[in-house]
Amino acid sequence: MSDNRTKLIETGAELIWQSGYTATSPRQVMAASGVGQGSFYHHFPAKTDLGAAAIAANASAVVAAAEATLTGPEPGLVRLRRYLLDERDALAGCKIGGLTYDRAVLDDPRLIEPIGEAFRRVAELLEPAIQDAQEAGAVRADLPAAELATMVLSVVQGGYVLARARSDASLLRQAASTAYALLARG
Amino acid sequence: MSDNRTKLIETGAELIWQSGYTATSPRQVMAASGVGQGSFYHHFPAKTDLGAAAIAANASAVVAAAEATLTGPEPGLVRLRRYLLDERDALAGCKIGGLTYDRAVLDDPRLIEPIGEAFRRVAELLEPAIQDAQEAGAVRADLPAAELATMVLSVVQGGYVLARARSDASLLRQAASTAYALLARG
DNA sequence: GTCTATAGGAGGATAGAC
DNA sequence: GTCTATCCTCCTATAGAC
Numbered sequence: 001m002s003d004n005r006t007k008l009i010e011t012g013a014e015l016i017w018q019s020g021y022t023a024t025s026p027r028q029v030m031a032a033s034g035v036g037q038g039s040f041y042h043h044f045p046a047k048t049d050l051g052a053a054a055i056a057a058n059a060s061a062v063v064a065a066a067e068a069t070l071t072g073p074e075p076g077l078v079r080l081r082r083y084l085l086d087e088r089d090a091l092a093g094c095k096i097g098g099l100t101y102d103r104a105v106l107d108d109p110r111l112i113e114p115i116g117e118a119f120r121r122v123a124e125l126l127e128p129a130i131q132d133a134q135e136a137g138a139v140r141a142d143l144p145a146a147e148l149a150t151m152v153l154s155v156v157q158g159g160y161v162l163a164r165a166r167s168d169a170s171l172l173r174q175a176a177s178t179a180y181a182l183l184a185r186g
Numbered sequence: 187m188s189d190n191r192t193k194l195i196e197t198g199a200e201l202i203w204q205s206g207y208t209a210t211s212p213r214q215v216m217a218a219s220g221v222g223q224g225s226f227y228h229h230f231p232a233k234t235d236l237g238a239a240a241i242a243a244n245a246s247a248v249v250a251a252a253e254a255t256l257t258g259p260e261p262g263l264v265r266l267r268r269y270l271l272d273e274r275d276a277l278a279g280c281k282i283g284g285l286t287y288d289r290a291v292l293d294d295p296r297l298i299e300p301i302g303e304a305f306r307r308v309a310e311l312l313e314p315a316i317q318d319a320q321e322a323g324a325v326r327a328d329l330p331a332a333e334l335a336t337m338v339l340s341v342v343q344g345g346y347v348l349a350r351a352r353s354d355a356s357l358l359r360q361a362a363s364t365a366y367a368l369l370a371r372g
Numbered sequence: 373g374t375c376t377a378t379a380g381g382a383g384g385a386t387a388g389a390c
Numbered sequence: 391g392t393c394t395a396t397c398c399t400c401c402t403a404t405a406g407a408c
Binding site for chain 1: 329
């Protein structure tokens with residue numbers, strides 16, 4: 001029951017992940033999805049309308065992945081460890097992180113807001129895990145959990161950047177596991 | 187005596203920093219620099235030739251800035267602190283970091299290599315500072331300095347991403363200063 | 373070295389038929 | 391809802407004169 005609208009969003013999300021928003025043209029989305037032009041512009045009056053839907057889909061995927069690793073009955077440190085050491089396709093890049101360097105995305109509130117919101121939500125998932133670890137004495141308690149959460153998110157996002165820059169997926173793992181080691185008995 | 191060639195590189199570097207490589211057209215560079223088309227294609231047979239020169243210039247600037255904060259007679263911890271807490275225009279973004287999400291850059295060795303190389307050199311500047319701090323007992327010595335350097339670089343790169351995503355420059359400062367706090371007496 | 377003219381293709385749509 | 395035709399602009403050059 002995947003209608004054309006859904007196909008366009010899914011294909012758009014994939015292409016935008018791979019190439020960015022600006023570099024992804026309506027024509028490419030049509031070709032890759034097999035949906036015609038008439039259908040495209042019927043469902044999405046302008047490119048930015050598809051962009052908003054596709055980016056929102058990618059943002060949801062990022063939050064869902066974080067929820068999967070950060071939620072559960074395990075101690076906070078275990079959840080934090082799972083988040084940081086989780087396997088990631090470093091060279092593929094974050095589904096939304098790179099869009100923060102796409103001018104057209106930055107300049108359109110409908111495109112950038114879902115991204116900021118997704119990062120905010122991931123930080124909010126990290127925070128209780130970190131706080132729990134702090135209360136258990138597993139993580140230094142003299143630093144605010146919210147700021148530690150920001151740092152953890154940054155390490156992962158920056159790890160993607162370094163890994164792609166040097167075409168070396170191990171750099172993300174290295175950054176994340178070092179951050180974990182630093183947190184775990186700092 | 188800034189000749190047209192130099193003007194094109196400088197203008198190109200600025201525009202590529204602001205909008206990315208793919209989104210920067212030769213026409214824009216000509217308009218912004220006041221250099222004509224004939225001159226442009228005389229000095230740079232193709233867009234990628236200007237791109238290589240402009241990106242190399244931005245990469246050099248990143249390395250030079252790191253050198254300025256990480257080099258000196260001060261103890262390693264002080265130099266590391268200076269690097270992490272250095273004022274950065276978070277919303278403007280890293281001059282080269284965002285290009286790792288530009289397909290055309292990733293796919294052209296002449297464009298991506300200077301970026302990977304610059305990050306490698308910054309990591310190499312961080313390493314001795316960290317090592318010195320470790321020998322002084324100011325930073326945990328059970329983690330390899332090279333891996334800590336990768337983490338430090340990642341925090342800064344990721345801080346740019348988060349700051350831009352949420353249009354909040356303080357996120358980069360928060361991530362960097364938290365990383366410093368975690369390192370400084372972990 | 374630099375200028376102007378030209379050109380094929382892609383990008384982002386709009387229009388009207390079915 | 392979807393199709394095809396058409397449109398104007400910008401992109402990335404190339405050509406030939408000065």
